[in-house]
Amino acid sequence: MTQLPVISTCSVEGCSYNHDHDCHAGAITVTGDHSACGTYIHTDSPAGNDTTAQVGACHRADCVHNESLECHAESIEIGAGDDPADCLTYAASA
Incomplete structure (x- = not known):
């Protein structure tokens, strides 16, 4: 199995998985026209686990880091x- 890239930082305030700028979802999915974090959920209830999240899947086939819908960046940043x-x-392929 390919080593999944970690979420190096998350600056999204109000996401249940964000604890002190670390994402604690098991894994996230990058989706949509704007490379949205499909795992983002805005609630007051903390969620996730004690590990740092990884990218489970990426639907942005046009990204230079994407190979067969898997992210191959060393790590990624999530933010507004x-x-x-x-x-x-996310970086568009040429």
């Missing part, structure tokens, strides 16, 4: 972009 929680590491 066009959506409240986007993959800021």
Whole structure:
């Protein structure tokens, strides 16, 4: 199995999985037109586990880090972009 990239930082305030700028979901999915974090959920209840999240799947086949819908970046950053929680590491392939 390929080593999944970790979420190196998450600056999204109000996400249940974000604890002190660390994502604690088991894994996230990057989706949508703006590379949105599909795992983002805005609630007051803390969620997740004690590990740092990884990228489980990426639906952005046009990203330079994407190979067969798997992310191959060393790590990624999640933060506000066009959506409240986007993959800021996304880079369009040439």
